[in-house]
Amino acid sequence: MAPSKDQGKRPLRPQSAGGENPAKKKKGSPTEEPEPVKMRVARRTKPKDFNQVEVRGSNWVNVYAQEAQLAAYLSFKTTSELRQFAISWVCLSAKRYFSEAAKRLAKKQQFRFLNTIAGKREIDAVKDSPVTAWPYTAETGADIQIRQRKRIVAWCLVKMATDIETYNQATVEANNRKTHQEQKAFLERHKDVTGKNETKLELKFSTTPVGFPKPSMGPLTDLGENQLEVYNRCWEVLRYLGAGFHRQNWANRFQSITTGD
DSSP states (O other): OEEOGGGOSSOOOOOOOOSSOTTOOOTTOOOOOOOOBOOOBOOOOOGGGEEOOOTTOSOOOOOTTOHHHHHHHTTOSBHHHHHHHHTSHHHHHHHHHHHHHHTTOOHHHHHHHHTSHHHHHHHHTOOSOHHHHSOOOTTSOHHHHHHHHHHHHHHHHHHHHHHHHHHHHSOHHHHHHHHHHHHHHHHHHTTTOBOGGGOBOOOOOOSSOOOOOOOOOOOOGGGTOOHHHHHHHHHHHHHHHHHHHHTTOHIIIIISBOOOO
16 A cells, blocks of 8 residues: 555654653663553554555555554554564564665565565575575675565565464464563574664563454455555564664563553
8 A cells, every 4th residue: 555645745643652751761860661651542544545556666655653553554453552563473583584684675676576476486485594595695796685685575574474374363372472482582682782872772571461462464455455565564563663773762662561542
């Protein structure tokens, strides 16, 4: 889907947690874990707000920086549900290979590749690590690097879409077990991550499970969507999760979550 032209140039402002920022402390005060925050209801995205996108176009929905709109794009009722889903095993597992490979890549490159029969076959043939199937290093030529990275990202999107189907059908116990494993692995991979001014970020997850809301990834064929829209939703969630590092809002979004009203 693509934003409608009559929606206006000014983007809608996403709704987020209300009240005082629990992670913001006064000078000299000891560092404390943020208190659970009630999340406001996500702004709903009506079908008329979007037009059908061209497969080879560049006007795919881009709402990873607008939390409430992203929540609505996945058919969640609240931003709290989006946050819970973003730190589930599905998203954390996909992010393992996605983040580095997707740097400075335009999403339309992956979508064009996935829209071909040959592309789908190449992706389906890889069952394990995509970085083993499509290796590259800093010394690899630019064209080859882009080719390999494009395939790694495409593989991550397809794998994530398949995993979401499993997640939506799984029991709470099964999702909780997998999520605990992936969160532990995620924290180990990012134990030295830094934010602005090279300040080390202390990443944590809530020790109390808060639920596993089910997204609706599409395609919504009655609105003219095709399978690529599913991958676009995956892309946007992974970008949103990554923004938790760069904007130093991890504690507010993912460390302490409660379900909204």
